[in-house]
Amino acid sequence: MIAETVCSAVSAAGLGIAVITAYRKRYLAAVRVAAYALVPIGLVMTGVVEWLADTAFSPTAWAGFGVLGLAWVLFITTRAVERRRGGTRKERRAAARAAERPGAVAPAASTPGLAQGSRPAAAPRPAPASRGDDDFSDIEAILKKHGI
Template identity: 70%
Template sequence: MLAETVCSAVSAAGLGIAAIAAYRKRFLAAVRIAAYALVPIGLVMTGAVEWLARTAFSPVAWAGFGVLGVSWLLFMTTRAVERRRGGTARAEREESKGTGRREPRGAVGPAASGPSLGAGDRSTAKPADDFSDIEAILKKHGI
């Protein structure tokens, strides 16, 4: 009963402030204040305030909030561990399914590790050929 009275008083005060804002030709602000002021009385009319008052003084409800908090904490801990490891347990099982062992994630083939030089064949390129362009540039600049 006290909560309903407080909510009604807050709504009345908010509507009064909205009326003052409208009187000062600040109509957008007045409408916004009126919208906020109607929320507490709307909650009283729907019965949400009574439900909240019952819940706030119920030890079972507080125990339920505690269980939800522990659940959230466990969920976030597992998410942090998954991020630190680099994947989920399901992905690890699928990776190691064929080989019987876990392979590192993100491994690429040896041909994919070098820079792309176009349509040329990498198997015929000599290591000296790779640096000839760089040497020419350095000589051009006198280095």
């Protein structure tokens, strides 16, 4: 009941502002203000305000929003895990079946010279350069270029 009264007052005030704006010969702005002013009363007439008021003060409705939030978090978590594993279960099964078929090229054996299921040897890591020389060599080159 209070929400309907507030919405009606807001609409009346908005229509008053629209009339004042139209009196000042700003008709386009007046029509726009009138359109905005009619929204609250339209929401009251359709019953949306009553539904929102009932929902805002209903513990069951808030519990429902909590359940929806939990469902959303679970969905997002499963999508993140799915991406991390490299696809859906269906995609992984299809890849495993393709690897089991004779004559099929398995994803691990696509590199020439590797046996099926073996991993390539790790590439040797280059020796780390000394930090002092490597860090300032670029700076020294820039300073020499500018004659400093």
